[in-house]
Amino acid sequence: MTSAIQAEAARPRSAKKEKKPSSGKLQRNLEILVLAAPAIIVFVGFVILPLILGFYYGFYRWKGFGMPSETGEFAGIDNYITAFKDPTFQAAIGHTFIVVVGSLVIQAPIAILFALLLNQKFKGRGLVRTLIFVPYVISEVIVGTGWSLLLQKTGAVNELLSYIGIDGPDWLADPKIAMITLLVIISWKYIGFAVILMLAGMQSIPEELYEAAKVDGAGFWQMQWSITLPLLAPTLRIWVFLSMIGSLQLFDLVNIIWGSYISETAGVSTMATYMVRNGRDSGNYGYGSAVAIIIFIISLVVALVYQKFVLNRDLEGALTEEKQAKKRAAKRAKEAQRLAASEVK
Amino acid sequence: MKFKRILAAGVSAAAVLGMAACGGGGSSADDNTIVFWHNATSGDGRQYWEDFAAEFESEHEGVTVQIEAIQNEDFEGKLTTAMQDLSSGPDVFMALGGQKDRDMIAAGQMMDLTDKITDENKEKLGSSLDSATYDGKIYGMPTTVQPGGIWYSKDLFAQAGITEAPTTWEELIDACQKLKDAGIDPIAVGAKDAWPAAHWYYWLSLRICSPDVYEESMANKDFSAECWTAAGEKLQELNDAGYFNEGYLTTTAQQGASSSAGLLANHKAAMELMGTWEPGVLKDLTPDKQPMADLGFFAFPSVEGGEGEEGALMGAATGFGVNPEAPDIAIEFINKMAEKEWQDKYATAFSTIPATTESQADVTDESLAMLITALNESDGMKLWMDTSLGANIGNALNTGVVNLLSGTGTPEDIVKAMNDAAAKG
Incomplete structure (x- = not known):
């Protein structure tokens, strides 16, 4: 509907443009330049340029003093080989992917159920909605400090458990438990974001569908299963993407709760904590840059694969090429034809 | 209309330039x-x-x-x-x-x-x-x-029936056992920050390695000499006996009452191995923010059979x-x-x-x-091993010690970790 209005509004303007084509075009280009320039400059300066520099630094053994070509030692791809051979880096990659999969598996069902609940009308709904969203708003540093104090061996949680006669484990340092602890904290922290997204998705589902289903005699769960879930799919897909990207970059919570040393022994180190610990904290700026590039490539591959195979139907026309979209449209038309033909039969 | 556009362009250009101008604040060109x-x-x-x-x-x-x-x-x-x-x-x-x-x-x-x-x-x-x-x-x-050494609570030592500050490793172990028997955590260590735990290893190395071996290893960054492993084994003894405070792996060094310094300041643990800054840190962590009244100090004990120089200091x-x-x-x-x-x-x-x-x-x-x-x-003071070796190998050393304490590494692994780190920098 909005696009229709926009199209309507655009018409008189384009008519005006036809009157003075040359100066209008110039003006438009200037407008684009002025409006896009800040974004482009920031993007190039803080994304593209660091990336190129990272590639360059990654080929040197370099301590961060002066230029690598002067004070460093050219190492070719040695940094990359060392990284891939380092068992602690392999472990860190493993932990990161456990977090990626773990947060999806834990958060998706809980978020959908919460959203379903909060989509119903009941007293105090606004309050519950706010409360669920609160952890997401609190800064990671505060969340991390709070949980690390609560979960220490002699912390509040174990103190409470001791009142009912349970000798609590070392939630943070025990390698068997630490990853579960991390997943619980992450879920608690980020569930609010997922719930809000799902809730927004649910509210855009037309009420008529439910009414029609009711008339047909569908029960509550049947309606959710056959109407809500399928129509929520685009929201779910976008949330999965955002969650995966967030998990791949996970650094702050782990670094604050475990620190850069214990995270390795407890089995919760991530790719990012490994990079900081072995790059910046160790003064190995060359090696750290190589690790950064590896992380970049891993994240890029995950993102591209997901976009290509899962997200493309949501992004059609926006990001995918026109050619592909046309191809898909043609395929769909063909299928419709076949379907029509089979119906005739 | 046109004027507005130019103004807008000017504003955005200024914003971009403004961003570029941040991040200064370093040395100024003028001589005063x-x-x-x-x-x-x-x-x-x-x-x-x-x-x-x-x-x-x-x-x-x-x-x-x-x-x-x-x-x-x-x-x-x-x-x-x-x-x-x-x-x-x-x-x-x-x-x-x-x-x-x-x-x-x-x-x-x-x-x-x-x-x-x-x-x-x-x-x-x-x-x-x-x-x-x-x-x-x-x-x-x-x-x-x-320089560093061991800071302790005189009250807690008296409570456990320890009359004299330990001067040898055996006496230290003895004191730890007495404290443990009296229900007191003997040693506080902030292993979350790694270096406080690693200091135990530094000192043991300084006591066990002969001055020549120590100097040579540090200069060549080669820790294959036997005494480096021996130091790790001594530390493992201390750890296996359970003399460190409960949950030491997630204890920080100086932040708040649950840190290792906080434990000593609040009489929850009896000793801590630390540098001379300790009294100043403790002062901020005691319940009344006053200097810790019963704070005592003794030098890191000598190790029997160790070849280190008598009374050598590190800090x-x-x-x-x-x-x-x-x-x-x-x-x-x-x-x-x-x-x-x-x-x-x-x-x-x-x-x-x-x-x-x-x-x-x-x-x-x-x-x-x-x-x-x-x-x-003493004949001058040695710098902390991690400072002396630099962040790269120093960090690997500290991590190796933490791994040893958490049971995921061996004394040999400490030496191996230091050699592996050399490949990264």
């Missing part, structure tokens, strides 16, 4: 401003430098000292970045010695102060200058030496380096640091041992006086 970086972000230490700078400004008309107090953990990273371009770096900055200084000197980022520090100051500083001397040249103005040395592009007035600034009045004040403000011998004589604190005597008797 000194940009000074230190790490005392709070309390008496911060006040000390403000007073110091104020007096310097009043003595030198037209000179301004621009102080930036930077959080300790951020200091190295920020300094490395700022010194990429000497003109954006600070003029005078804190320098802790070791490999980091050697790297900065190699990159031409520290001024040779051999002829700049006055002869009078050189004489007063004596052996304190060793920590800032590389290849016979002086690159820093030392302000304090901070930190804080000093200040100068940017090669700093104005001449910066030289006067660092020379002033060695004045008796300011060294005395430094010792009080930071509860530590001053760098000049004349001010060392004025120290009245019992534990610190003990350390000064030990310092004068």
